[in-house]
Amino acid sequence: MLSTPPSALTFVIALFTVVGCVLYGRAVVSRLWPTPLRSPGVKDIKKGNENTKDGITGGLPDPDPLLQFDLQTATARNFIYANKTMRYPYHQTMAHQPMHINHWIEIDKEYEWYIDEKARVIAEQGKKVVDSLPENDAACGELLEILADYLPKRYPTLFKRESPDSITNVVTGDRFDAVSKLRGVDALLVVSRLVQDDFLMARERLDGKVYLVGGLIAFPGTYLLSETIDKHLEVLHSPVPDFNAKLLMSVERTLKRFRPDQPFERSSWNIMDDRNLFLHNIASSLPDKDMRAEDLWLRIDHQTFRKLPRTNAIIFGVQVSLAFMILAVLIDLSFLPSRPIMRRIEDLADSPLVPLLMEKVHTESAAHLITYKGMPKYGYLLLPYLRKLAESQIERGLVSREDDVRWFREMLEKKGITVPSTQSSMAVPTESERIKAARDGKQL
DSSP states (O other): OOSOOTHHHHHHHHHHHHHHHHHSSHHHHHHHOOSOOOOOOHHHHHSSSGGGGGTSSTTOOOOOOOTTOOTTTOOOOOHHHHSOOSOSSOOOOOOOEEOOGGGSSOOOTTHHHHHHHHHHHHHHHGGGTEEEOGGGHHHHHHHHHHHHHHHHHHOTTTEEOSSTTEEEETTTOOEEEOGGGOOHHHHHHHHTTTOSOBEEEEEEOTTSOEEEEEEEOSOOBSOOHHHHTTOBHHHHTTTSTTHHHHTHHHHHHHHTTOOTTOOEEEEEEEEESSSOSSBOGGGTSOOOTTOOGGGOEEEEEEEEEEEOTTTOOEEEEEOOOEEEEEETTEEEEEEOOEEEEEEEGGGGGGSTTHHHHHHHHHHHSOHHHHHHHTHHHHHHHHHHHHHHHHHHHHHTTSSOTTOOGGGHHHHHHHHTOOOOOOOOOTTSOOHHHHHHHHHHTOOO
16 A cells, blocks of 8 residues: 555545534534435435436436537636635534535546546556446446436537437547446446546445445545455544544444435545646655646545435545445445546635635644645645745735635635636646656656
């Protein structure tokens, strides 16, 4: 196992931390979901639009179609603002919110780069990044069916259903037939050609523990699917401060009661030093000696939770993700789409108070939490640069010294400032990468 846990594994960890922290209290649960939590029955599956009769939507409405969607200019939501990803004071919490169906799968201008990069990683790494145990195969097939139903409805200019059991990716030219017949890895390979998201899947077995049983995890960042498959969550979460002792039982108990019509979302963050979403350099090494602070990356993993209506699997999606499947006395959990959304630290220059917020998070949070995030490796680069950005914002009148970082989201609305959308291209090497390549005599 690699030495630094951030990114996707942290993601898996954070996800369950998220679930436990926010759902354990009955008051919190009742506020988010007014109906009692229970396992879904026939009446639940029949609620919603006409498509629920075949178990596809699980009582959720169809997404609103993006008829004028422009793939060349589309940007991801800025999750610094959308999901309370960054917050002060910083502590472990789920920080989740109910999810609108429109936000389950998000596509942006980096789509083709992600799809091509995912194909490259899968071709090179094979079972290290995509695999499924037999007990997980049905959940993989259901995930594909739901995506084949969802994508043409949400993105009708990008995806077509030319026959009832096919899906065509207009962008790549790929057409996939008999999608309802695919299972296991075969289904996941098709998924890899449709969305930017990764999917990690797990299952509760008869011993009452939840085991990772497969998934598509081409962009984990700091670990390998092959190192975690067939291991239970208690083992995987052992490095996380206080998780197993305080949250594990609550998390597992809560996930059993989750319903198909109760999706929610959250996101997590880490600092990375390159564009290698498969395995970041910082997972096992220090940043390059010529690394520029402005070329560090803020990696945000958008995570969504859905329960699959036919198998009762729970889907955790990152834009890496989770799915839970209740079969008789068994429960399958699938960590679904977790797509990392990357922003260079320099992209934050015009995000009011965010540089100061990030500095405070790194300098005033509990030492064991920030150490777990990996700050000892990058802090010497990041912190001085964040202070520089913060001072620049004050000098430009974007913020004042009296502004409270806790209310940086509300400040945008108060001042009538549009949420920043700057998003560096993943296809373009950073200056730090160019310097390193030239020094090493390599071409980018």
